[in-house]
Amino acid sequence: MRSAVVVGAGIGGLSVAGALARSGWQVTLLERADRVRPEPTAVVLWPNGVRALRALGLGAGLEAIATPLSDGGVRRPDGHWLVQPRPIPADRMPVVVHREDLHDALIAGLGDRVELRTGVTVRTVRADPGERPAVGDGRNLIEADLVVAADGTDSEIRRRLAPEAAVVSSGSAAWRAVIPWYRAPRLPADRPLGGEVLGAGYRFISASLGERGSSGGSSRGGIYWVATAAGAPRPEPPETQLALLRRWYAGWPSPIGELLEATDPADLVQQEVRELRPLPRAYGFPAGPGGVVLLGDAAHAMPPHLGQGACLAFEDAATLAALLPKTRLPDAVQAYDRMRRPRAATVVRQTRRMSAVLQTRGRLALRARDVALGTFTPRLINTAAASAAQWRPPA
Ligand SMILES: Cc1cc2nc3c(=O)[nH]c(=O)nc-3n(C[C@H](O)[C@H](O)[C@H](O)COP(=O)(O)OP(=O)(O)OC[C@H]3O[C@@H](n4cnc5c(N)ncnc54)[C@H](O)[C@@H]3O)c2cc1C
Structure with missing residues (x-):
């Protein structure tokens, strides 16, 4: 039986751990916190995130807890409309979900086949050509065919394998x-x-x-x-x-x-x-018979302006889950890297354009921003929404 170690029980780690276990992998999920606890907030899921969750077999649970998010438009603080509300086509409609509900659905998706170990902080990773991949917490070394680094923005594994990616x-x-x-x-x-x-x-x-x-x-x-x-x-x-x-x-x-x-x-x-600037130069690191992959914020932490961070984490998980049954493991690690890097780079680029508009200050710049918001932002949001609507998990 093939084995995986998933580091981090955030929404990225939970979703991929459940998907691997459901397709017959022996999965160990390591979390540094004493409990797997979501924030008491909510998350907006765009159609790509919803589609990825469906591909992961978690669609049914989602429907019960998701509320469609209609377009309420964009106003200035004085109430002036910058972008009027418009009807959203059904295939582009985002939903909003309480994070605790989402966590419950993801934990239910783990079933009883994932070994969850809390209170374990991963400090080292081994990704050498001749050896099985492994992670260590300073006392024990855990080997597996595949290591998934889903340990968030401050990922220790990314720091070691892709030190060029700085958190700023x-x-x-x-x-x-x-x-x-x-x-x-x-x-x-x-x-x-x-x-x-x-x-x-x-x-x-x-x-x-x-x-x-x-x-x-x-x-x-x-x-x-x-x-x-x-x-x-x-x-x-x-x-x-x-x-x-x-x-x-x-x-x-x-x-x-x-x-x-x-x-x-x-x-x-x-x-x-x-956010990560620059993004890591690779998301997949073949090692021995398998390799290490970066997933979720560990791979592409970005500002939340387009509400895509969690959606991309689900895309990562669905892509990996689709590739693994069909492709030899080191090749699957490389295929994951080839598919996910351009996709994440596109969304990060769109998010940075949005940051530039949102962070405008000063009276003149604000006037320009209002104009930009009336024309550029609907276009940007449309492009982002279109690319979100178009994303499909690999067949
Ligand atoms: C204000 C705000 C609003 C947002 N809104 C949206 C939205 O509407 N839609 C959307 O799609 N996204 C949104 N996001 C982004 C989204 O929250 C993140 O992209 C997503 O939660 C990332 O999940 P993750 O599992 O990759 O990382 P995390 O949730 O950070 O999980 C990482 C896990 O790894 C554990 N860990 C870390 N280091 C170690 C270690 N060394 N050893 C063991 N375990 C470790 C951590 O304890 C944690 O449990 C928002 C973000 C912010 C800040």
């Missing part, structure tokens, strides 16, 4: 929260809960998780919001961060004020926005 700050911080329905602000039924507002270096997006007031197939429905602001993460406690957010977004269109008022400091998740 994107110059902004993000705050997210899900307000459960029982604490959600009571707004007129005709006022949309979802949409996007863009100011100079500031952005606020909200989306409904489940039907207004009802959680649908999940017990975790509510309103998800994400705010990004230029600058570093704040060192203050969550209460002060929330007070700052309320000040920064004061006077922005409803429901932003109401949502920030209804947010509890304990709901708040703050994160520095970081």
